[in-house]
Amino acid sequence: MSATRPLHLAVALDGPAQYDAAYYVGLARLAERGALDFVTLGDSFARPGLDALAVLSRVAPVTERIGLVPTVTTTHTEPFHVSTAVATLDWVSRGRAGWQVDVSTTETEARLFGRRPAAPADAVWREAADVADVAARLWDSWEDDAEIRDISTGRFIDRAKLHHVDFEGGTFSVRGPSIVPRSPQGHPVTVVDGTGEPGREAAARHADVVLVRAGAPDQASALRDDIRRRAEAHGRDPDTLRVLVSLVVDLGESESAQEPGLDSGPQLAGGGPHYSGGPVDLAELITRWHGQAAVDGFHLAPIAPHRDLERIVNGTVALLQHRSLFRTFYPGGSLREHLGLARPANQYALAGGTT
Template sequence: MTAPNGRALLHLAAALDQQAAYDAASHVELAQLAERGAFDFVTLGDTFARPGPDALAVLARVAPVTRRVGLVPTVTTTHTEPFHVQAAVATLDWVSHGRAGWQIEVSTSEGEARLFGRRHAAPADALWREAGEVADVAARLWDSWQDDAEIRDEATGRFIDRDKLHYVDFEGPTFSVKGPSIVPRPPQGHPVRVVDATEGHARQTAARYADVALVRVARPAQARAVRAELRERAARFGRDPDDLRVLAGLTVDLGDGEHAAEPGHGGGGPRQTAQGPLYRGGPVDLAELIASWHEADAADGFHLTPVEPRRDLERLVNGTVALLQHRGLFRTFYPGSTLREHLGLARPANQYAVAGGTS
């Protein structure tokens, strides 16, 4: 589907992050609100550097009380076991009926390393190379069960066809994995992988493995340049660049206080801060900002982080999203049931089945 300007429809995602929120009800409420606005997916951040509930576990609780919106927790690849990470993400895909994603992140501080006591902190470039290896191994493990590996033959007592299970046999500098996975192939084949590619260290991993790259920049020209770079790198890795969605990351404050417009950005900004670009203004001017970036082909959509989650997300859905829908720039209903369908991404073929069933 295309917008009136001939470009593909926008993709929109929202963060559910709340300070000191430990109850499931508040996350459920926000996810359901985002679903009412037809957002592609919601994210929930996580880190070893601060206390808080496990993001993947929280979104597993959200899964049965939502029906369409994608669920993307942050799961770090540093100090964790790749085999367990992929199994947990695959499980989220099963319990959500094909709506899971995984925001890949690394852990760079010595304080976080001391929590595990296995090794010291490493430079960011090395950790992102490791994250790429984890993303690669996860895909192999998701494919280690062919789609029809489960036969459930009561007469013979056979649950699986062992010829359709495959070993991974990966050994890298920091971990090794043999496989196969303990979880059958996820409904989406591969749950959607998301990488924040704002910093240069992460861009190689994003270009090679991510389905969605997030970029936190304050100007459409910057976003367009990073998007072009990521697509070019993806092509060098043998990928179709059209299989990579690049979303501009923006923190939004839709409370009181309108600010003068900056050239080419609509009312309110955004303005660059230490945490990334911040928009402060009303939902109407935010819709104008998003539309102008869409017209400039700066990004495939936006990942929006509300300053006050309940207030700002409600204003996004009832104001900004409604205006974008009215202008034909954003969908009014979900085109399918899986996150890949929301993003217009095909379900990946099983690499072992394509290879003729050899391990």
């Protein structure tokens, strides 16, 4: 990766549970003001709070360009419902949706559903990869011009352009087609945390954006290279992947003269590298890592979302923009355009319409 390759920046809206949609709307609009690629909103069956996908569906109509990426747990849920929900978010956001694939491994969470016991991480990540696979097939099960809407003949759909996916996985099967037409992006953007081994293999097979946790540029570069090699082994073009370092940030401290460091902030749930300091030093860290071709960008997780996001946008991002290292406006309207990713061709149309 050359140092002139575009820098990608995203931010997490996580924090203490909030039950007011206006809170998330305000944060997303602030991130949009900084022209960030996307926001994420975490979710799991083990935490109290609102459903992340539903919250970002509320945020979608009152934002214009920012990408919206909720966490969606694929364990214990129905793949057909997952795919239609994410496609719906892509429609209501006019092509700005993604989803961060996650899994559930605890018996407590399994008992919430009562369908099956908890399974090891490698098993549920294999299932998650199957879910990502069948979701892409369901998104393609309508060709782009399958809708006719011909009032004179009463024909709404060209049935020759609807396709059965006939997927058989290790824990589920799906026939299809979807009930939602192919969405504006074709495939909403798939995000996977590829730091751990089971997730990394799923990311190499199916992710558009891979999140990694790394404490130094050489560690990030090694993770990125490994993910790209695995993707290529699966027949993918590694240049269609974007690898972002996930970094917990605490911008409550003043600027310091010392080298911007990691692991200096408070120890938060989930671990991972931390940055504690000011917005200028954070801009220096981002510039250095990206300049060393270690990463495609950063996924920043503020410990105090409103305070730190404001400092990220008005301080860190403004400085990066001043240095011409980050864009000052959105050149396109979709999340794929923000990330420099092409709209995928429909696999069934390419195969000649085989059902």
